[in-house]
Structures are given as structure tokens and as C-alpha cells.
Amino acid sequence: MAEIKTLTDAVAELVHDGDSVALEGFTHLIPFAAGHEIIRQHKRNLTLIRMTPDLIYDRMIGAGCASKLVFSWGGNPGVGSLHRMRDALSHNWPVPLQIEEHSHAGMANRYVAGASGLPFGVLRGYAGTDLPAHTDTISTVTCPFTGEQLAAVKALNPDVAVIHAQRADRDGNVQLWGITGVQKEAVLAAKRSLVTVEEIVDTLEPVPGAVLLPSWVIDAVAVAPGGAKPSYAFGYYERDNAAYKAWDLVSRDREKFSAWLEELVAP
Structure with missing residues (x-):
């Protein structure tokens, strides 16, 4: 059954060095806040799994969290490459990175299995x-x-699945809607799961096309308003296109990235 925790406590309890971790979200509801917390806690030797790695995995790879990436496509959507990922693959900076590549259909079928x-x-x-x-x-x-x-x-059975959703109720039942990708499948396939949400409400009012994840398939729910930014959360805020463009300049340069990282992890 899901417990409502702080994001710091949830990451500390559920994500361990050496784990396979899937942070899923397709174009929206991308769990940036959770990924940043994993960076802050200096998790290491992770196998990162995701159908479409974008900025958050670029940041986690650049921070030295990952030793392997399992994916089907990777890039800065609408902008270009993931330069921290490319640096790790080409120059082993900051640590070597292995890759396991699939098609979108292959990854989706692995989650479903x-x-x-x-x-x-x-x-x-x-x-x-x-x-x-x-x-x-x-x-x-x-x-x-x-x-x-x-x-x-x-079949994919990550040690931990991490997703972002619009809301949960006080019992830990989660509701998400819009483009939902494989978030549901990732949670159901994983050994442990963490869901960050924009808010906790008394009642989950019906929303057309919404996915409901019952409390009993989730380990922890953490409130993280804006937790998907700079991606978007349908019904809460829009995509920050400028942030995606700005990241290209930061990620191209090790010194600029290192300065960004130092600011992120500073107390």
C-alpha cells in the first residue's frame, strides 16, 4: 500500500545504488523532480530505463548516476542531442556508459510483458x-x-519505477491523464514504485480518459508541485520550451554543466 512521504525520504528508501530505475513519461508528466532528487542523493551505478530519454536522463548521466542506459530513442525533443549522454558514450565522462537499444514497440512490449x-x-x-x-x-x-x-x-521488471501524475487521494490512489505513455505498465512491472504528484486531494473526481493506479500497486506517493517541469502536466502548466533550448547550451560544455550541477545539489 502506498505511503505518503516526502520526496527526499521516498528516494532514499526506494532507490538504491546498483538498481535498475525507470523514470517514465512521454512528452509530459516527466518526473524531473524525482530525477533531481536522485542526483542530489548521489545514487550511483544505476541502470536507467526509459523509452525516450531526454533532459532528465542527460542530467543524471552527466551527474555520474548511470552505468547503463536501456532505451529506444534519446534526444532533446525539438532541439537536438543529449550532450552529456554523448560525452559519456564517446569519452567515458564522468563515468563509462553502456547502452542497450530497442525499438519503441520493443520497449513497450517489454513493459507489457x-x-x-x-x-x-x-x-x-x-x-x-x-x-x-x-x-x-x-x-x-x-x-x-x-x-x-x-x-x-x-520482459522488463525494473527494481524501481518512478512516474509523475496530476494528483492522488489521501489513501495513495493516483490519477493521471493526457498523454500517459507506459507509466501504468512501468509501475505494474516494477518491484517498487514511487509516484510524485502535483497535489493530494480528498476525492479523485472523474476525468475522461484518466488512468487510475490503486494504492496497493504503489509503494510511495510524494507531493511535488511542478515536479514535471520543464515538461508539462496537462491541466496544471504548459511545457517550458525555452528551458529545453537553454539546456542545449548548458549540456554542450562540461564546465557549464558542472556549474549547473553544483547549483542543483547545493544545500
Whole structure:
């Protein structure tokens, strides 16, 4: 059952050095506040998992939190590259970074398999690519009904899933809406889960298309107003496009990034 905690306490209790950690969110509800707290607590040797790594993973990689990245696409949306990620891959700065690359469909199927308690997911995909030859979590399976050879991907079961949502009630039930990506699947697949929310309310009023995560699938809920900024939280605030552009200049330069990092972690 979910417990309502401070973000500092929740990260300290749920995220451990060496864990596989999935901070999910697609274009909006990206858990920036939680990622920043992981940086502040100097978590190390993490395997970061996400379908679309963007600024928050660039920051965590640059801060030395990650030793491996499992992903399907990475970049600064609408702007360009993730320069801290590129520096780690090309020059091992600040620490070496391994990568495991998949397609979007492959990652989604891995989460669904993990959430379903299955050992692998099945899809038509990866044909004509080199990824199966370089990724040991991609294989093939023969359909027992048609004989067709299909791609098989190993289930994802992160040690910790972290997502951001619009709100939760006082019992720890969570409600999110808008573009929800694979947040639900990540939480259901993970061994432990943390949800940051804009607010806690007495009653979760119905919202069309909303996803409801019951308290019993969540370990901790932490109130973090603005916790998705500079991405957006539908119904609460818009995307800060200027911040994404500004990050490109900061992330290109180690000294500028180091100054940003020092300011972030300063007491």
C-alpha cells in the first residue's frame, strides 16, 4: 500500500545504488523532480530505463548516476542531442556508459510483458535491423499456430519505477491523464514504485480518459508541485520550451554543466 512521504525520504528508501530505475513519461508528466532528487542523493551505478530519454536522463548521466542506459530513442525533443549522454558514450565522462537499444514497440512490449507477469513479449519487429545481433534481450520465437517467426523481447521488471501524475487521494490512489505513455505498465512491472504528484486531494473526481493506479500497486506517493517541469502536466502548466533550448547550451560544455550541477545539489 502506498505511503505518503516526502520526496527526499521516498528516494532514499526506494532507490538504491546498483538498481535498475525507470523514470517514465512521454512528452509530459516527466518526473524531473524525482530525477533531481536522485542526483542530489548521489545514487550511483544505476541502470536507467526509459523509452525516450531526454533532459532528465542527460542530467543524471552527466551527474555520474548511470552505468547503463536501456532505451529506444534519446534526444532533446525539438532541439537536438543529449550532450552529456554523448560525452559519456564517446569519452567515458564522468563515468563509462553502456547502452542497450530497442525499438519503441520493443520497449513497450517489454513493459507489457513485465506488467503481465510473463517472461517475454512477442511482436513483429526488428526485421532487417542489426539490433538482434547486438542485444541479448532480443530473440525470436515460432508461433505454435502459424509457424511464423516473430521477435521476442525479454520482459522488463525494473527494481524501481518512478512516474509523475496530476494528483492522488489521501489513501495513495493516483490519477493521471493526457498523454500517459507506459507509466501504468512501468509501475505494474516494477518491484517498487514511487509516484510524485502535483497535489493530494480528498476525492479523485472523474476525468475522461484518466488512468487510475490503486494504492496497493504503489509503494510511495510524494507531493511535488511542478515536479514535471520543464515538461508539462496537462491541466496544471504548459511545457517550458525555452528551458529545453537553454539546456542545449548548458549540456554542450562540461564546465557549464558542472556549474549547473553544483547549483542543483547545493544545500
